[in-house]
Amino acid sequence: MMQDTSDDSTTERNDDTEICEFCTLPIPKNSTNETDSNYCCSVCEEHAETEGELVPLKKSEYINTGIDAIDSSLPQGFPRDSLIFISSEPGTRGKSVIVEGAWRRLEKGEKVLLLACSDPPKMLLKQFIALEWNVFPYLENGDLKIIDCYSEGDTSQDLDSSSNAWNSHIDKCISSNKSVVSDPGQASQLKRKIDATLEYTKSNESISIFIDSITVMGSKMRDVTAYKFLKTMRSEYCKNRGFTIFANANYSGSGEEFPHEMEHIFDGIIDLSLNPQIIPGILIKEVRIRKIRAAMSVRDAKNFEIIEEDGMKLIKTENKREDSIENEDAKLKMD
Numbered sequence: 001m002m003q004d005t006s007d008d009s010t011t012e013r014n015d016d017t018e019i020c021e022f023c024t025l026p027i028p029k030n031s032t033n034e035t036d037s038n039y040c041c042s043v044c045e046e047h048a049e050t051e052g053e054l055v056p057l058k059k060s061e062y063i064n065t066g067i068d069a070i071d072s073s074l075p076q077g078f079p080r081d082s083l084i085f086i087s088s089e090p091g092t093r094g095k096s097v098i099v100e101g102a103w104r105r106l107e108k109g110e111k112v113l114l115l116a117c118s119d120p121p122k123m124l125l126k127q128f129i130a131l132e133w134n135v136f137p138y139l140e141n142g143d144l145k146i147i148d149c150y151s152e153g154d155t156s157q158d159l160d161s162s163s164n165a166w167n168s169h170i171d172k173c174i175s176s177n178k179s180v181v182s183d184p185g186q187a188s189q190l191k192r193k194i195d196a197t198l199e200y201t202k203s204n205e206s207i208s209i210f211i212d213s214i215t216v217m218g219s220k221m222r223d224v225t226a227y228k229f230l231k232t233m234r235s236e237y238c239k240n241r242g243f244t245i246f247a248n249a250n251y252s253g254s255g256e257e258f259p260h261e262m263e264h265i266f267d268g269i270i271d272l273s274l275n276p277q278i279i280p281g282i283l284i285k286e287v288r289i290r291k292i293r294a295a296m297s298v299r300d301a302k303n304f305e306i307i308e309e310d311g312m313k314l315i316k317t318e319n320k321r322e323d324s325i326e327n328e329d330a331k332l333k334m335d
């Protein structure tokens with residue numbers, strides 16, 4: 001289980017430890033470098049003359065997703081400056097990770113940018129509303145911004161916009177917080193839109209970007225362009241500015257669709273799949289952390305369901321996955 005990370009034996013420094021005046025790191029005792037004793041190496045000594053001082057490297061802040069079914073497998077949380085990939089099998093509702101993840105950040109008072117690629121922004125917002133998560137105040141105060149990568153400027157695709165009072169209300173609420181990318185296949189155009197949308201944010205603000213979905217994004221750009229685009233997003237927004245990016249992808253199992261063979265660029269990978277073996281005849285949804293950089297994780301698959309107003313919640317099944325294959329009588333635990 002979770003360890004106390006402030007272990008005295010590793011963090012306490014003896015009084016006689018020398019600290020490099022430039023990089024501020026402890027100078028190893030067996031260092032044999034022929035430098036001024038105030039510096040750890042000649043490069044630090046040189047740079048101290050030309051650059052003055054080096055601001056200490058910021059340690060990663062750890063956050064939770066706020067989604068119970070996922071956080072239960074991440075006891076320490078994960079570094080905020082991460083690009084997290086959600087690989088979802090059809091039927092597991094991977095989009096709900098995007099919707100709930102965004103909602104949990106808004107609830108914490110943080111800013112959220114949604115890239116709507118596979119549905120019009122209005123449809124994405126309806127998923128929040130269906131769960132009774134009221135995004136209207138966040139649209140008004142600007143905490144929630146949306147980039148429409150779906151309609152390509154063609155509003156005739158919103159066929160029912162005038163037929164339904166809810167649709168026109170949502171349209172009105174998002175009108176000042178939505179920008180449209182006319183050609184989402186152009187990575188440079190999308191990048192400019194994102195930069196412009198994020199321009200108003202202050203340098204110390206925590207922002208999370210949610211992409212639904214990178215499969216669709218990859219199909220609009222060439223795969224290699226989409227790959228470079230995600231790499232740029234990770235280095236500029238996650239690593240340089242400390243933002244979190246969640247990217248959802250629909251995994252059909254063919255292995256051909258974007259993003260394939262690029263797991264190395266993700267800091268974390270969350271798999272959503274269906275397991276037909278727990279209860280015969282019922283496809284139980286499973287969530288599993290496949291990879292997470294610089295954090296502890298429970299790698300077991302856990303069963304979940306999406307509950308109205310509550311989001312993704314773990315469910316208990318009577319039998320564990322390992323023995324359920326033999327046991328045909330496994331049942332959902334119900335009282």
Ligand SMILES: [Zn+2]
Pocket residue numbers: 020021022023024025039040041044
């Ligand atoms: Zn140094």
